[in-house]
Amino acid sequence: MLSLERVNAFYGDSHVLHDVSLALSPGRLLALLGRNGAGKSTCMHAVVGFLPPRSGRIRIGERELQGAAPEAICRHGVGFVPQGRRIFPTLTVRENLEVAARRHAPAGGGRRWTREDVQQIFPRLKEREKQLAGSLSGGEQQMLAVGRALMTSPRVLLLDEPSEGLAPQIVRELGNVLADLKKEISILLVEQNLGLAMKLADDVVLLNTGRVVFSGSRDAFEQQQDVLQRHLGVH
Numbered sequence: 001m002l003s004l005e006r007v008n009a010f011y012g013d014s015h016v017l018h019d020v021s022l023a024l025s026p027g028r029l030l031a032l033l034g035r036n037g038a039g040k041s042t043c044m045h046a047v048v049g050f051l052p053p054r055s056g057r058i059r060i061g062e063r064e065l066q067g068a069a070p071e072a073i074c075r076h077g078v079g080f081v082p083q084g085r086r087i088f089p090t091l092t093v094r095e096n097l098e099v100a101a102r103r104h105a106p107a108g109g110g111r112r113w114t115r116e117d118v119q120q121i122f123p124r125l126k127e128r129e130k131q132l133a134g135s136l137s138g139g140e141q142q143m144l145a146v147g148r149a150l151m152t153s154p155r156v157l158l159l160d161e162p163s164e165g166l167a168p169q170i171v172r173e174l175g176n177v178l179a180d181l182k183k184e185i186s187i188l189l190v191e192q193n194l195g196l197a198m199k200l201a202d203d204v205v206l207l208n209t210g211r212v213v214f215s216g217s218r219d220a221f222e223q224q225q226d227v228l229q230r231h232l233g234v235h
């Protein structure tokens with residue numbers, strides 16, 4: 001579905017991603033893990049066109065994405081929820097969803113999401129549809145950010161630390177929604193909350209200083225205590 005093949009990315013002269021390869025298969029959730037500064041967000045920015053890689057290939061299905069503009073990458077079915085949410089605070093909840101709506105059928109023939117679909121999985125967004133997004137709670141803003149990405153009718157969804165700054169109860173709610181969502185859409189998840197990541201992940205890729213140091217199933221990952229300890233400081 002989504003694949004990165006030996007991707008190298010730089011900020012100026014600083015080489016941040018080193019030959020990063022990963023593959024997100026249809027209907028699966030891949031957790032991209034690593035310590036602060038490991039290159040997880042950079043990986044997502046390379047996929048969505050914010051930081052085009054200097055070498056390597058990024059594909060969705062058969063289509064190559066490296067070098068394409070962010071709008072085109074979104075049109076080809078990559079939905080992105082950035083770290084920090086980035087909703088429009090002065091627009092209402094409903095307006096936030098509507099400006100993200102896709103006008104044409106999604107590339108690759110996937111499901112076309114409507115506002116009603118999004119409100120069905122996040123009923124809170126229906127209750128608050130006339131409220132300004134900037135006045136929502138952190139958890140509601142995160143739901144809106146996910147809802148906005150779904151309105152682009154993506155084939156894959158990239159989520160950068162969705163649980164950041166949320167109360168444990170809200171993280172649980174979000175986890176339940178993502179567990180349902182992954183049944184119909186492939187998800188690439190960057191997450192510092194290891195408990196949440198392990199609850200949701202089918203596959204794991206672990207980065208350390210911009211290099212892949214583990215790639216495999218969640219079960220294989222959890223058995224590699226030395227890897228967990230060395231790269232995440234988990235015992």
Ligand SMILES: Nc1ncnc2c1ncn2[C@@H]1O[C@H](COP(=O)(O)OP(=O)(O)OP(=O)(O)O)[C@@H](O)[C@H]1O
Pocket residue numbers: 011014016034035036037038039040041042043
């Ligand atoms: N705009 C930028 N310009 C220069 N260097 C950057 C920029 N953004 C990130 N970096 C550097 O690139 C490296 C990877 O950062 P990145 O944000 O991808 O890490 P991360 O794994 O997402 O970390 P975190 O968990 O803290 O968000 C870090 O060394 C970081 O300092």
